[in-house]
Amino acid sequence: MATTSISVAETPLVLYALRRADDALILGHRLSEWIGRAPMLEEEMALANIGLDLIGQARALYAFAAEQEKAGHGEDHYAYLRDAPQYRNLLMAELPNGDFAHTIARQFLYAAFADPYWRAMMGCAEPTLAAIAAKAEKEIAYHLRHAADWLVRLGDGTDESQRRAQDAVDALWPYTGEMFEADESERMLIAEGRAVDPAAIRPAWEATVARVLAEATLTQPGGPWMQSGGRSGRHTEHLGHLLAEFQHLQRTYPGATW
Amino acid sequence: MTEATPTIPIWEVFIRSRNGLAHRHVGSLHAADAAMALQAARDIYTRRGEGLSIWVVPSAAIVASDPADRAMLFEPTADKIYRHPTFYEVPEEVGHM
Amino acid sequence: MYTQALNARETAPAQPEDADKLARFQARVDAEERIEPNDWMPAAYRRTLIRQISQHAHSEIVGMLPEGNWITRAPTLRRKAALLAKVQDEGGHGLYLYAAAETLGVSREELVDALLAGKAKYSSIFNYPTLTWADIGAIGWLVDGAAIMNQIPLCRCSYGPYARAMVRVCKEESFHQRQGYEIMLTLCRGTAEQKAMAQDALNRWWWPCLMMFGPPDGQSQHGDQSTAWKIKRFSNDELRQKFVDATVPQAHYLGLTLPDPALRFDEASGHWEYGAIDWDEFRQVLAGNGPCNRERLAARRKAHADGAWVREAALAHAAKRRAREAKQAA
Numbered sequence: 001m002a003t004t005s006i007s008v009a010e011t012p013l014v015l016y017a018l019r020r021a022d023d024a025l026i027l028g029h030r031l032s033e034w035i036g037r038a039p040m041l042e043e044e045m046a047l048a049n050i051g052l053d054l055i056g057q058a059r060a061l062y063a064f065a066a067e068q069e070k071a072g073h074g075e076d077h078y079a080y081l082r083d084a085p086q087y088r089n090l091l092m093a094e095l096p097n098g099d100f101a102h103t104i105a106r107q108f109l110y111a112a113f114a115d116p117y118w119r120a121m122m123g124c125a126e127p128t129l130a131a132i133a134a135k136a137e138k139e140i141a142y143h144l145r146h147a148a149d150w151l152v153r154l155g156d157g158t159d160e161s162q163r164r165a166q167d168a169v170d171a172l173w174p175y176t177g178e179m180f181e182a183d184e185s186e187r188m189l190i191a192e193g194r195a196v197d198p199a200a201i202r203p204a205w206e207a208t209v210a211r212v213l214a215e216a217t218l219t220q221p222g223g224p225w226m227q228s229g230g231r232s233g234r235h236t237e238h239l240g241h242l243l244a245e246f247q248h249l250q251r252t253y254p255g256a257t258w
Numbered sequence: 259m260t261e262a263t264p265t266i267p268i269w270e271v272f273i274r275s276r277n278g279l280a281h282r283h284v285g286s287l288h289a290a291d292a293a294m295a296l297q298a299a300r301d302i303y304t305r306r307g308e309g310l311s312i313w314v315v316p317s318a319a320i321v322a323s324d325p326a327d328r329a330m331l332f333e334p335t336a337d338k339i340y341r342h343p344t345f346y347e348v349p350e351e352v353g354h355m
Numbered sequence: 356m357y358t359q360a361l362n363a364r365e366t367a368p369a370q371p372e373d374a375d376k377l378a379r380f381q382a383r384v385d386a387e388e389r390i391e392p393n394d395w396m397p398a399a400y401r402r403t404l405i406r407q408i409s410q411h412a413h414s415e416i417v418g419m420l421p422e423g424n425w426i427t428r429a430p431t432l433r434r435k436a437a438l439l440a441k442v443q444d445e446g447g448h449g450l451y452l453y454a455a456a457e458t459l460g461v462s463r464e465e466l467v468d469a470l471l472a473g474k475a476k477y478s479s480i481f482n483y484p485t486l487t488w489a490d491i492g493a494i495g496w497l498v499d500g501a502a503i504m505n506q507i508p509l510c511r512c513s514y515g516p517y518a519r520a521m522v523r524v525c526k527e528e529s530f531h532q533r534q535g536y537e538i539m540l541t542l543c544r545g546t547a548e549q550k551a552m553a554q555d556a557l558n559r560w561w562w563p564c565l566m567m568f569g570p571p572d573g574q575s576q577h578g579d580q581s582t583a584w585k586i587k588r589f590s591n592d593e594l595r596q597k598f599v600d601a602t603v604p605q606a607h608y609l610g611l612t613l614p615d616p617a618l619r620f621d622e623a624s625g626h627w628e629y630g631a632i633d634w635d636e637f638r639q640v641l642a643g644n645g646p647c648n649r650e651r652l653a654a655r656r657k658a659h660a661d662g663a664w665v666r667e668a669a670l671a672h673a674a675k676r677r678a679r680e681a682k683q684a685a
Contacts, residue, residue, distance in 0.1 A: 025432075032439050035423040036654060039662025040266070041416070041450045042287055042298040048443035049301050055436050062432075076431045100665050142300075149293055156675065157668025164664070249430035249488055256546050258430035258488070258538075264670050265464050268457065285520070286454040288463060290669035291676060302447055306527075325394045 006073060006081045012185045013068045013126070015088065016195055018078065019231060021061030022089035025079060026239075027110065028054030029246060030097055039100055046146060050107065053139040060132045067128070080250040084240050085233040092175035094230075094239045098168065101154050101161065105168035108147035108212065113179045115140045116204040117196060125193035148212045155216025162217065169213065170221050177226025179205075269295040270320060271303055272313040281313050289314075372397055384585050389515040392458040400584055404514055405459050407586060409466045412452035413477035415445045416470075417651050421485045422494060430488060437534050438491065444527045451523055455516040471656050479637060480567045482645030489542055489549075489556035495535015497557075497564040497602065503528055504598050505568070508588035517586075536605065543609045550610070557606065558614045565629070566637045568595040596626055603627045 008014065031051035038044040062075035092110060097103045118140055121133035154165040180198045182190060189195035213220050229235065249258065266288040272281035284303050289295035295314040303309065323331055339345050348355050377397060383390065390396055419442050426442065429435035453463045469475040480498055485491060506528065509521040542553040569591040581587035589597075603620075606613055617630030639645065 029427065032426045032435075035426060035439070035442050035446075036419045037658045037661070039658075039665035040288065041446055041453075042289060042294075042302065043665075044419075044446040045301040045443060045450070046297065048439055048446070049305070052436060052439055052443070055432060055439070059432050059436075079432055080430070100662070146297055149297070153290070153294075153672040154665070154668050157672045158664065160664050161668030161671070245427050248428055253546065253548060256430075256549055257541060258434055258545075265462060266666060266670060268454075285451055285523070286457065287450065290666075291673040294669065302450060305443075305447075322393060325391065 005083045006077050009069055009071060012189050014065050015185050016189055017061045017065035019088040021058045022087050023093050024054040025058035026089045026093040028058060033097055050143050057136045064128050080247045084235050084243055087233060087239060089230050090178050091227050091230040091236055094236060094242060096238055099164055101164035102168040104147050104150045105172055107143060108151050109172055109176050111140050111144035111147055112208040113201055113205045115144045117201050120196040124196060151212055152216045155218040166218050169218055173221035174225060174227050178228050178230060181231055266290050268317040269314040270317050271299045273303055273309040274311040275308055276310055384513045390513050391515045401459050403581060403586060405456055405461050408452055408456040408517055410476050412449045412456060413470045413475055415449035417477045417481045419445050420651055420654055421481055422491060424485050425488060425491050441531050441534055448524045451520040455520045458516045471659055473652060478567060479640045480563050482640050482648045482651060483563055484646050487552050487556060489552040492535050492538030492542060493556040493560040495531055496539055497560050499528060499531040499535060500602060501564050501567045501598050503532060504594050513585035539609055554611050557611050561614050565595060565632055599627045599629055
């Protein structure tokens with residue numbers, strides 16, 4: 001007998017928090033899959049650190065969502081008892097890790113957005129979110145540096161590493177547009193100063209991306225078509241598999257304490 | 259693995275802790291260049307809030323005294339006790355000096 | 356300092372060594388002085404340390420695999436973060452230990468190559484599978500518990516870099532065992548299914564953990580010289596007995612039974628007497644026939660092979676950078 005999923009009352013702040021929490025959780029989970037597989041020991045440590053930072057951010061954001069929702073839910077309800085259509089993360093986060101270039105490129109593209117985004121959120125009108133942002137910003141700044149430095153080394157390394165890095169950036173590019181979306185629910189928060197308009201982050205993101213790709217001797221992909229849907233629960237085929245593994249124990253042993 | 263494969267160099271890591279004044283040697287790691295070495299040092303050796311400052315130095319750059327010279331280098335200091343304050347007597351009435 | 360250039364490699368290990376030098380070395384060890392990387396040391400001392408430290412390092416790295424198996428399925432976010440941090444620590448421990456071994460004139464690459472070629476040993480315990488979440492609890496409680504028994508005395512071993520690495524490891528290890536025991540406690544206080552899960556894990560991990568301490572003292576190859584050189588501070592049986600004495604009451608507190616019908620408390624000695632260990636199983640596992648030996652090595656080989664292009668890229672970039680800087684300086 002499995003446990004049924006919870007229902008979430010997605011008022012604007014709850015929805016906002018779940019979106020960012022899910023980003024962090026799914027990305028952190030993907031990074032944790034590198035344990036035992038990294039190219040060298042030093043990178044095992046680095047990827048685990050990034051994963052732990054992101055899981056920590058997710059937990060803080062779920063706690064905020066729980067506070068706002070007031071439905072007696074906790075971080076584990078959100079993480080373990082929502083099915084894929086209820087998840088609100090960016091599609092980019094749930095994509096399989098691929099090779100090291102793919103993982104690094106994804107981390108870079110995400111962090112290049114998240115760093116200025118959280119920095120801007122430090123000044124938002126919602127005190128808890130501002131505090132979460134202050135902590136997250138320091139962590140993401142490091143993720144950005146680490147991923148950017150690696151992308152440069154891969155892009156400007158060997159022929160093989162350059163090919164892999166370019167393939168990764170090309171494959172991920174169509175998933176970057178989603179980071180700048182803001183729907184009606186979020187627009188309300190933005191108008192109230194409780195959230196930052198992600199579109200406003202675009203210039204900073206573009207500048208960072210252009211600079212690092214150039215240094216990495218990589219070509220910036222073109223093409224306007226962007227994948228979308230994660231923010232409203234329309235995901236790729238990958239999320240279902242990820243959650244099946246992730247949620248297995250809680251679903252199989254309903255109500256148990258772990 | 260062939261002999262010709264270049265290996266990733268070793269770096270020695272020194273950390274200055276929150277309350278400490280000097281960088282202490284904490285261990286070593288492998289990294290291809292200085293930027294990566296600094297980041298690796300941060301990820302490996304400061305996970306429990308141990309540090310405020312990191313130095314990384316290529317192992318090959320370190321010059322160490324030869325243990326065989328230990329006697330010659332360090333024992334002659336033992337009998338120069340006049341370098342220590344306790345060698346000198348100052349009457350108590352004078353106060354702390 | 357650990358100047359690689361001064362760490363002389365063993366060129367003629369077969370030559371008899373100066374009896375005088377050997378005596379002075381032994382005197383230093385007897386006086387609890389630390390031996391440091393560039394000090395004179397008997398060739399056999401260097402060889403033994405390289406073997407012991409590298410086996411220890413390999414164990415940490417291979418040990419990441421059975422526990423890493425459950426990170427993606429950890430049942431709460433708190434457990435997930437704790438397990439990820441624990442496994443990360445183990446990677447770090449491997450790293451500190453390879454670094455300590457490298458001070459003896461061997462490279463991490465050589466040591467890893469030996470492991471991947473199946474020529475190097477690592478602790479037998481990591482050749483067992485993690486079948487349930489309770490295994491994660493059992494590993495933290497029992498395997499880390501056994502490791503701590505072994506590691507604390509090593510903090511005072513005669514070789515400086517190894518001793519210092521052990522101090523760091525022990526500091527970090529203290530949460531590992533508590534994490535595991537807390538998992539077991541939660542399971543034992545949980546549903547009937549969870550308690551059964553915990554009992555099943557204990558049943559499967561108990562004997563392999565006792566085997567971790569190595570063969571009985573009479574049979575161990577390396578004992579006497581290692582003890583004289585203060586590389587090994589307690590015998591296998593001594594440590595094994597300490598472990599049993601500490602752990603049996605912990606199991607009883609959980610309400611679990613140990614899978615040893617011969618287990619009984621001896622009032623006279625104050626020790627828990629335990630039944631016969633199946634040393635055949637131990638030998639088979641060491642010989643490569645344990646449940647997971649092939650998978651563990653295959654996983655490490657794959658990770659290493661998959662990462663080759665990354666390591667090459669890092670080196671290539673560093674070389675390009677140096678060339679550019681040289682050009683600019685010219």
